[in-house]
Amino acid sequence: MSHLEKVDPRIHALVQQEAERQEGGLELIASENFVSLAVLEAMGSGLTNKYAEGYPGRRYYGGCEVVDKVESLAIERACELFGAEHANVQPHSGAQANMAAFLAVADPGDTIMGMSLTHGGHLTHGASVNASGRLFRPVQYGVDESTGLIDIDQVRELALKERPALIIVGGSAYPRVIDFEAFRAIADDAGSVLIVDMAHFAGLVAGGCYPSPVPHAQIVTSTTHKTLRGPRGGLILCTGDYSKTVDKQVFPGTQGGPLEHVIAAKAVAFHEAMQPDFKQYAARVVKNAQVLGDSLQQRGFTLVSGGTDSHLLLIDLRAQSYTGKEAEEALGRAEIHINKNTIPGETRSPFITSGIRIGTSGLTTRGMGEAEMKTIGEMISDVLSDMSNAVVTRVTQRVQELTEAFPLYRDSAAPISSQALAD
Numbered sequence: 001m002s003h004l005e006k007v008d009p010r011i012h013a014l015v016q017q018e019a020e021r022q023e024g025g026l027e028l029i030a031s032e033n034f035v036s037l038a039v040l041e042a043m044g045s046g047l048t049n050k051y052a053e054g055y056p057g058r059r060y061y062g063g064c065e066v067v068d069k070v071e072s073l074a075i076e077r078a079c080e081l082f083g084a085e086h087a088n089v090q091p092h093s094g095a096q097a098n099m100a101a102f103l104a105v106a107d108p109g110d111t112i113m114g115m116s117l118t119h120g121g122h123l124t125h126g127a128s129v130n131a132s133g134r135l136f137r138p139v140q141y142g143v144d145e146s147t148g149l150i151d152i153d154q155v156r157e158l159a160l161k162e163r164p165a166l167i168i169v170g171g172s173a174y175p176r177v178i179d180f181e182a183f184r185a186i187a188d189d190a191g192s193v194l195i196v197d198m199a200h201f202a203g204l205v206a207g208g209c210y211p212s213p214v215p216h217a218q219i220v221t222s223t224t225h226k227t228l229r230g231p232r233g234g235l236i237l238c239t240g241d242y243s244k245t246v247d248k249q250v251f252p253g254t255q256g257g258p259l260e261h262v263i264a265a266k267a268v269a270f271h272e273a274m275q276p277d278f279k280q281y282a283a284r285v286v287k288n289a290q291v292l293g294d295s296l297q298q299r300g301f302t303l304v305s306g307g308t309d310s311h312l313l314l315i316d317l318r319a320q321s322y323t324g325k326e327a328e329e330a331l332g333r334a335e336i337h338i339n340k341n342t343i344p345g346e347t348r349s350p351f352i353t354s355g356i357r358i359g360t361s362g363l364t365t366r367g368m369g370e371a372e373m374k375t376i377g378e379m380i381s382d383v384l385s386d387m388s389n390a391v392v393t394r395v396t397q398r399v400q401e402l403t404e405a406f407p408l409y410r411d412s413a414a415p416i417s418s419q420a421l422a423d
């Protein structure tokens with residue numbers, strides 16, 4: 001019996017239940033992935049007990065000699081993995097990384113420029129409901145609605161008119177490659193700092209199948225848990241001349257004590273991403289997304305931008321008789337997990353939406369390939385064209401066959417719920 005089971009059987013049971021849910025379903029949420037047991041073990045370690053405000057060698061607490069080594073290793077590996085001059089591995093999340101990056105180059109009240117949320121950007125890139133849209137003066141660019149591609153002429157025009165302190169590019173629902181060089185040229189002409197939020201595609205950059213923003217942007221922010229397949233957390237990379245200001249805005253600017261157990265897990269994930277098989281993984285993620293996209297297109301679905309260069313697909317449901325919310329719920333009943341998502345030109349609320357977003361990072365981690373993606377495209381299409389219980393039941397059986405053929409943690413040395421918690 002694990003300690004957790006002995007001390008708190010209710011939470012233990014819920015952890016177990018979630019482990020079974022993950023094992024038994026098809027996780028196609030584009031921002032999710034499955035960490036290795038090594039990452040999980042580092043995250044569940046006693047490093048959580050240590051306070052370490054400050055940075056390696058310059059802490060506000062004694063006894064930091066071990067966590068200094070952990071954090072230094074994480075920094076060193078992040079720089080090596082992405083070819084960056086400086087890394088800050090302390091942001092607790094992508095949102096925190098973005099806020100610290102913004103405050104490093106802009107003051108409250110300054111103009112900032114980011115891609116609108118409904119066009120594939122992110123909440124933290126200046127949306128009115130987010131602190132980024134309240135502390136700063138946001139101006140937003142978008143995609144050309146007829147192509148689904150970033151309208152670089154609009155970006156240039158807006159940047160030269162508004163002369164923002166910063167331009168941020170990257171987001172949560174843009175499936176295509178971004179021209180970072182063009183963004184940097186615009187930022188230079190407008191007197192702005194270029195920040196790239198590579199949260200979604202960081203693992204693809206690490207695996208060499210998506211262009212790196214690092215040579216072009218002064219600051220690159222990321223999460224570590226999406227395609228990069230690390231623990232839930234944030235990361236900032238920057239050029240040497242921004243290192244001091246970025247570090248200052250993470251701590252003491254926006255955060256207190258770093259989560260050294262999570263930083264250790266980030267270091268493990270960076271190490272894993274430097275192994276040759278991670279390159280193959282990243283390439284398979286993209287190929288799988290393309291095959292799944294083709295399969296859905298063959299069944300009559302419309303993909304925003306016509307396809308993908310990454311791990312994610314954005315499906316435009318305006319020609320269908322159901323909303324994104326209804327699609328998410330119907331697929332969820334069959335244990336196929338995707339999320340409703342706004343699309344460019346959205347007219348419905350973010351709780352309803354006219355689109356869904358699908359990603360292949362998680363199922364690729366499970367070992368699924370092109371044949372499974374074709375099948376999954378058919379399963380998604382079957383459920384969405386007939387949401388009856390009979391179809392859902394039939395598809396759920398196929399989901400079970402697939403998940404049993406591609407175990408997640410079940411056949412590992414220890415199950416997800418007890419690896420980090422075992423005696």
Ligand code: DSN
Nearest residue numbers: 030031094122171172
């Ligand atoms: N909420 C994340 C996503 O799903 O893309 C981004 O922060």
